[in-house]
Amino acid sequence: MMGERVIGDVILDLRNISLAFGGVKALTEISFDVREHEIRAIIGPNGAGKSSMLNVISGVYRPQQGEIVFHGEHFARMNSYKAAKAGIARTFQNIALFKGMSVLDNIMTGRTLMMKANLLQQAFWWGPARREELAHRAKVEEIIDFLEIQHIRKTPVGRLPYGLQKRVDLGRALAMEPRILLLDEPMAGMNVEEKQDMSRFILDVNDQMGTTIVLIEHDMGVVMDISDRVVVLDYGKKIGDGSPDAVRANPEVIQAYLGASH
Amino acid sequence: MAFFLETLIGGLMAGMLYSLVAIGFVLIFKASGVFNFAQGAMVLFAALAMARFSEWVPGWTGVSSPLFANSVAFVLAGIMMFVVAWLIERLVLRHLVNQEGATLLMATLGIAYLLEGIGQGIFGNDIYKIDVGMPKEPVFVLQNVFEGGILINKEDFIAALIAALLVGALTLFFQKTATGRALRAVADDHQAAQSIGIPLNRIWVIVWCVAGVTALVAGIIWGSKLGVQFSLATVAMRALPVVILGGLTSVPGAIVGGLIIGVGEKLSEVFLGPYVGGGIEIWFAYMLALVFLMFRPQGLFGEKIIDRV
Ligand SMILES: Nc1ncnc2c1ncn2[C@@H]1O[C@H](COP(=O)(O)OP(=O)(O)OP(=O)(O)O)[C@@H](O)[C@H]1O
Ligand SMILES: [Mg+2]
DSSP, X not given: OOOSOOOOSEEEEEEEEEEEETTEEEEEEEEEEEETTOEXXXXXXXXXXXXXXXXXXXXXXXXXXXXXXXXXXXXXXXXXXXXXXXXXXXXXXXXXXXXXXXXXXXXXXXXXXGOOOOHHHHHTTOHHHHXXXXXXXXXXXXXXXXXXXXXXXXXXXXXXXXXHHHHHHHHHHHHTOOSEEEEESTTTTOXXXXXXXXXXXXXXXXXXXXXXXXXXXXXXXXXXXXXXXXXXXXXXXXXXXXXXXXXXXXXXXXXXXXXXXX | OHHHHHHHHHHHHHHHHHHHHHHHHHHHHHHHOOOOTTHHHHHHHHHHHHHHHHHHHHHHHOOOOHHHHHXXXXXXXXXXXXXXXXXXXXXXXXXXXXXXXXXXXXXXXXXXXXXXXXXXXXXXXXXXXXXXXXXXXXXXEOTTTSTTXXXXXXXXXXXXXXXXXXXXXXXXXXXXXXXXXXXXXXXXXXXXXXXXXXXXXXXXXXXXXHHHXXXXXXXXXXXXXXXXXXXXXXXXXXXXXXXXXXXXXXXXXXXXXXXHHHHHHHHIIIIIHHHHOXXXXXXXXXXXXXXXXXXXXXXXXXXXXXXXX
């Protein structure tokens, strides 16, 4: 299924990250790296700190300690804007789409950072603004075709079933043409067929566009199938890191999963 | 019947202005979660700027044409509203991100007093007039349908038309441009909007600017009708029940709400006023809004209020 993918150098390096909410230690001294073009999974029982990790990378949460190195650039404090600018896109565990807006408009918002026309040009629908809008629109239509959602282009996303909303969420992130894509449980709540579709999209994005992917997923079958390397978190600590096979054989990991009775 | 229609039309025309002010209010609430008590003060400030600049410009430039004076005054007042928006974002909003709604509300109360104070400090606290050449004489229409026709106040008609055009232009802007789309995105979900790189600060300046422009236009229209004085701030706050009625988060709600309140005020003043005594138009809007709240707490078109992230 995979093409001629060549895993590259480290693109994202997380060093010694600690994050606490009051007394709750969500992350304790976590370090791991992500290589260019790879699919990196983060797994762990509920409350292990997976989403917190993603939120730290994308600048939603500020860790008390640690450093993020992305593409050679050091960030002690990331914020959402900086992250987006640097080429980090994400989806949310609880879908965070713009519910009142159409599928097309939602995905178009992903192009915001690439829009250069000024307010005045936009207000009067001036040449540069119009040309720019059309160019981005063409790109967005490609993404819509890729995700096979042409039939719902104009539908307000609030009216779509869950599985399709997840797909639109991915589309909006793809529209940013990110270097790295963070996916927080993209297949949660989906049936088998929807999961297969989503796995295929993720693999295609990785393969065809070369996008690096960090993925949180509970479905072990999916994780073992599509990821190159896996990080395992439990109670905010890293308890495993390596290839899917190595992680599966790791006694500490087995213990964590049996203990949490999954 | 003709008299009823006359009142109704008068109400609709007055209501259009409420709609305009209410839209500024709704935009700010949607984009920054701030219930902006300073909207009335902004109207006063803008009207003061317009009135005084149009007075001063002939002296500054030596050009005595009123058209020239009014145009320059309009641009200057517009620039002032932009500066106000920018300062509010810089000095207030930026530091209060993610605070409780009550804190933000208090902050806008502070902004209201500041604007009123500074406005009167710069521009004076007398009664000033704005004369943009609005026709004052009434006209009769539909004379072949009703005996004596229907009396329409030309000034109100033009005011309503300008307000309607501005509302239309704003709607188009929000639907058709990239910035409008970004603004709707922020209104829908702050966190998601940030994650795709939409700069909240910039959006806030833009919505406060738009609110400033609506305040300026409303201020000019009311100011030329009633004179520019302190009470203008109170007049503008009649838009408050409008947003309660229409729903805090809905632009169409602001438009329809404005029209309902406008009509309600005029009809109640004319048909109920004689029985319950004068001044009914002052409290009627609030009563209408309150009664409405009992049946639809989220307003006519509003969504349930969603927590900010
Ligand atoms: N914003 C927050 N405020 C307070 N505590 C938080 C916050 N976000 C996460 N936590 C806490 O941090 C810990 C880790 O949560 P996190 O959401 O990262 O887990 P997760 O691994 O994503 O779990 P799940 O599989 O259920 O999504 C939990 O104890 C959670 O309650
Ligand atoms: Mg999670």
